[in-house]
Amino acid sequence: KDFSLSNEKGAHASDSDENLERGNWSSKGDYLLSMVGYAVGLGNVWRFPYLTYQNGGGAFLIPYTLMLALAGLPLFFMECSLGQFASLGPISVWRILPLFQGVGITMVIISTFVAIYYNVIIAYALYYLFASFQKVLPWSDCFSWADEFCSKTRLVSDCNATLDGEIIHANYSFITSNNLTCINGTMNYKPVQFPSEQYWNKVALQRSSGLDETGNIVWYLALCLLLAWVIVGAALFKGIKSSGKVVYFTALFPYVILLILLVRGATLEGALDGIEYYIGRQSNITKLMEAEVWKDAATQIFYSLSVAWGGLVALSSYNKFHNNCYSDAIIVCVTNCLTSVFAGFAIFSILGHMAFVSERPVSEVVDSGFDLAFVAYPEALSKLPVSPLWSFLFFFMLLLLGLDSQFATIETLTTTIQDIYPKVMRKLRIPVTLGVCILLFFLGLTCVTQAGIYWVNLIDHFCAGWGILIAAVLEIIGITYIYGGNRFIADIEMMIGKKSCLFWLWWRMCWFFVTPVLLMAILIWSLVTFSPPTYGSVSYPAWGTAVGWCMIIFCVIWIPIVAIVKIVKAEGNLCQRIVSCCRPTANWGPYLACHRGERYSHVVDPKTEKEHEIPTVSGFVY
Numbered sequence: 065k066d067f068s069l070s071n072e073k074g075a076h077a078s079d080s081d082e083n084l085e086r087g088n089w090s091s092k093g094d095y096l097l098s099m100v101g102y103a104v105g106l107g108n109v110w111r112f113p114y115l116t117y118q119n120g121g122g123a124f125l126i127p128y129t130l131m132l133a134l135a136g137l138p139l140f141f142m143e144c145s146l147g148q149f150a151s152l153g154p155i156s157v158w159r160i161l162p163l164f165q166g167v168g169i170t171m172v173i174i175s176t177f178v179a180i181y182y183n184v185i186i187a188y189a190l191y192y193l194f195a196s197f198q199k200v201l202p203w204s205d206c207f208s209w210a211d212e213f214c215s216k217t218r219l220v221s222d223c224n225a226t227l228d229g230e231i232i233h234a235n236y237s238f239i240t241s242n243n244l245t246c247i248n249g250t251m252n253y254k255p256v257q258f259p260s261e262q263y264w265n266k267v268a269l270q271r272s273s274g275l276d277e278t279g280n281i282v283w284y285l286a287l288c289l290l291l292a293w294v295i296v297g298a299a300l301f302k303g304i305k306s307s308g309k310v311v312y313f314t315a316l317f318p319y320v321i322l323l324i325l326l327v328r329g330a331t332l333e334g335a336l337d338g339i340e341y342y343i344g345r346q347s348n349i350t351k352l353m354e355a356e357v358w359k360d361a362a363t364q365i366f367y368s369l370s371v372a373w374g375g376l377v378a379l380s381s382y383n384k385f386h387n388n389c390y391s392d393a394i395i396v397c398v399t400n401c402l403t404s405v406f407a408g409f410a411i412f413s414i415l416g417h418m419a420f421v422s423e424r425p426v427s428e429v430v431d432s433g434f435d436l437a438f439v440a441y442p443e444a445l446s447k448l449p450v451s452p453l454w455s456f457l458f459f460f461m462l463l464l465l466g467l468d469s470q471f472a473t474i475e476t477l478t479t480t481i482q483d484i485y486p487k488v489m490r491k492l493r494i495p496v497t498l499g500v501c502i503l504l505f506f507l508g509l510t511c512v513t514q515a516g517i518y519w520v521n522l523i524d525h526f527c528a529g530w531g532i533l534i535a536a537v538l539e540i541i542g543i544t545y546i547y548g549g550n551r552f553i554a555d556i557e558m559m560i561g562k563k564s565c566l567f568w569l570w571w572r573m574c575w576f577f578v579t580p581v582l583l584m585a586i587l588i589w590s591l592v593t594f595s596p597p598t599y600g601s602v603s604y605p606a607w608g609t610a611v612g613w614c615m616i617i618f619c620v621i622w623i624p625i626v627a628i629v630k631i632v633k634a635e636g637n638l639c640q641r642i643v644s645c646c647r648p649t650a651n652w653g654p655y656l657a658c659h660r661g662e663r664y665s666h667v668v669d670p671k672t673e674k675e676h677e678i679p680t681v682s683g684f685v686y
Contacts, residue, residue, distance in 0.1 A: 338416020
């Protein structure tokens with residue numbers, strides 16, 4: 065074979081690899097499980113079930129499925145194809161369209177921010193995992209750390225009752241002292257906090273009053289964060305060759321735990337009430353008339369599939385050239401969505417039991433995000449027999465779900481470094497990976513101070529929102545309308561074989577119109593409905609919101625900066641320069657010469673500096 069590159073093996077490579085420079089996945093299973101692990105994350109467990117309950121139960125699955133087909137899957141397939149075709153990471157792959165290389169930089173910077181706070185969430189899971197190794201769960205009752213507002217049950221403050229034939233309103237102590245009974249529906253309750261909530265705030269986080277009060281580093285969270293980074297570094301020390309084996313456990317075992325939790329939950333009293341709140345005996349179809357429901361469905365699909373983060377491009381870049389990326393995209397997307405639905409049953413069955421035991425409506429125990437994972441669900445688990453076992457399984461599942469996504473995020477960063485400095489990575493793969501982990505650990509220490517949860521929430525609110533949407537919109541517009549949608553389809557056919565016009569009809573419709581419009585609608589909606597970040601009832605100071613805006617500006621500012629730099633470096637008048645920057649670079653094409661064929665026979669080797677213009681082809685007629 066003529067690889068047109070040095071035959072010196074790279075850090076990822078083995079003798080059986082097709083690409084000796086960058087390496088390939090050891091097997092198809094390594095790749096698929098890595099992709100599933102990347103896409104299936106904490107949001108599948110702590111956000112989707114709540115959205116389903118909130119937006120009409122089973123009726124929500126209709127817009128959710130449509131948004132998968134119209135927005136999620138087209139972008140997912142595009143990114144997988146892009147990375148596999150060029151065998152390049154999220155920045156270098158923009159040889160396809162130099163003017164938009166800043167989009168790749170934006171993806172990598174956002175992934176860096178997310179990697180910092182995502183491992184903090186893994187650290188929370190580790191802390192609760194270790195706390196579960198006790199005969200009595202420490203959040204099962206109001207122990208020494210609790211204050212006067214802590215209570216396992218709701219406390220009645222006052223109500224209406226009947227006295228001598230008349231209805232009176234009195235405090236509860238008067239009612240009980242006179243052997244009276246409260247009239248149903250008239251009881252008012254004292255503001256109390258359940259033990260799990262106070263444990264989360266007072267013990268686990270040692271949460272301060274706000275972002276202004278940084279406080280000290282919480283030492284045990286810092287140690288958990290260090291352990292989380294040690295696990296990530298150990299799994300990635302050989303890149304995809306080592307992480308590809310680890311995911312056989314980290315990607316598959318959460319399904320075993322979900323099944324165990326579902327079976328246990330289904331056998332509990334009140335489980336059916338929880339399931340009915342989740343899917344609903346009679347789904348509220350009228351909810352589909354509300355625009356908010358469709359926006360929630362599109363947003364959840366977009367974020368849960370991890371598109372526009374750069375990770376899909378990075379992981380796919382290690383595929384062999386003729387791998388069927390089309391079927392891979394279908395498998396991973398469908399698996400991701402079915403996992404969300406499946407997780408909902410496991411979550412709501414046990415929350416239903418908690419509502420039954422505490423004699424509260426299910427709606428009062430349902431929550432999402434941190435409150436579901438570290439308050440509501442632990443509270444429910446504490447009421448089960450052998451509660452430490454169920455608590456251990458739940459937090460072990462959260463740990464594995466988080467680690468999978470984190471592996472891919474760090475692999476995105478190291479792949480980017482490898483593409484920019486291939487010689488360095490070939491010799492120093494392990495030190496560079498460890499260096500990235502160490503640097504991100506120190507940057508994450510701010511998030512394990514007493515104000516850490518506010519920083520985690522701030523980064524999530526800004527960086528994991530608009531920046532990703534902006535990158536996604538520019539990505540699909542750039543590839544479809546500037547590089548050429550039909551030209552890109554021809555590139556894909558070089559990998560998976562010639563397909564009929566009917567086969568591409570759906571993808572053309574989505575790539576050229578439907579998906580960009582939907583992404584633009586979500587972006588505009590998000591901007592119009594923007595509200596300052598809050599954590600529970602705690603508002604952020606003005607400087608905190610300003611820091612959030614600075615973070616998102618820092619992420620996206622590279623898009624115009626890189627575009628301007630490219631135009632300035634180009635030759636000719638302004639119009640000629642822009643046109644030149646909208647054409648692929650001379651070394652754009654399949655990474656290996658043996659795959660280039662006639663279409664890319666003019667492509668220069670990636671290691672040479674010769675410039676040959678690639679013939680331009682219309683985006684609409686190939």
